[in-house]
Amino acid sequence: MQINKYIDHTLLKSTATQADIKKLCEEALEYNFFSVCINPYWIKYAKTLLKDSDVKVCTVIGFPLGANSSINKKAEAIQAIQDGADELDMVINNGLLLGENYSECLKDMKSVKETTNNNKVLVKIILENCLLTNEQIKKACELALEAKIDFVKTSTGFSEHGATIEHVKLMKQTVGDNAKVKAAGGVRSYEDAINMIEAGASRLGTSNGVAIMKNKKVDGQNY
Known part of the structure; x- marks a missing residue:
């Protein structure tokens, strides 16, 4: 198993400096991770550092709360794509989901999906x-399928806790082969990574x- 190609090497702290992003990209190149996942400001810089590799640039939309308007999320997505993002991780509007306003929650997802240059x-x-x-x-995953979303993801890593085996299994059972699952938040060791993959991530x-990659466990970090 090429576990490195499962990893979106992530740095989403607001305190991340240019030097931090450079280090992140250098590590991604060294270990040939699938992507780096960074805040939108750093997309162009990361794209330059990674230009001669197959490491992708992933960014976040509506992060971390998901409570901004669909218009703003769409604008963020358009700008991110123009700046060179290969993948967009968008936070859903939890208030819409919890309030059972499913039509607006679906509309929110579609607002970003429709920006993606025919699924490129x-x-x-x-x-x-x-x-x-x-x-x-389960309902959120079903809405994601209706919006033709590529992945459902467990968490921002900035709330009470991140991915669990139970939730990864539930999400995979719901989306089947029609979408994929990303486990995020609390994946701190090789054992954690293998467990999430075996659960369906x-x-x-x-x-x-x-x-x-070094088979070491890191304590005290959520994401």
Whole structure:
């Protein structure tokens, strides 16, 4: 198993400097991770550093709360694609989901999906599973399928806790082969990574990619 190609090497802290992003990209090149996942400001810089590799640039939309308007999310997505993003991880509007306003929640997802140049850019929908019941997680995944989203993702990594084996299995059972699952938040070791993959994850969002490759465990980091 090429576990490195499951990893979106992630740095989404607001305090990340240019030097931090440079280090992240250098690590991604060294270990040949699938992508780097960064805030939108750094897309152009990361794209320059990674231009001679197959490491993708992933960015976040509506992050971390998901509560901004669909118009703003769409504008973020358009700009991110123009700047060179290969993948977009968009936070859903949890208030719409929890309030059972499913038509607006679906519209929110579609607003970003429709920006993706005929599916040349992948879209992942970020749930905040720690705030949801299993039925709400299942419903969000069903809406994602209706919006033709490419991935459903377990969490932002900025709430109460991140991915769990139970939630990854539930999401995979719901989407089947029609979408993929990204486990994010709390993937801190090689063992964690393998467990998430065996549960059904096709991608891992983690800031601990280097530790995973070295088979070391990192304590105290959510993402």
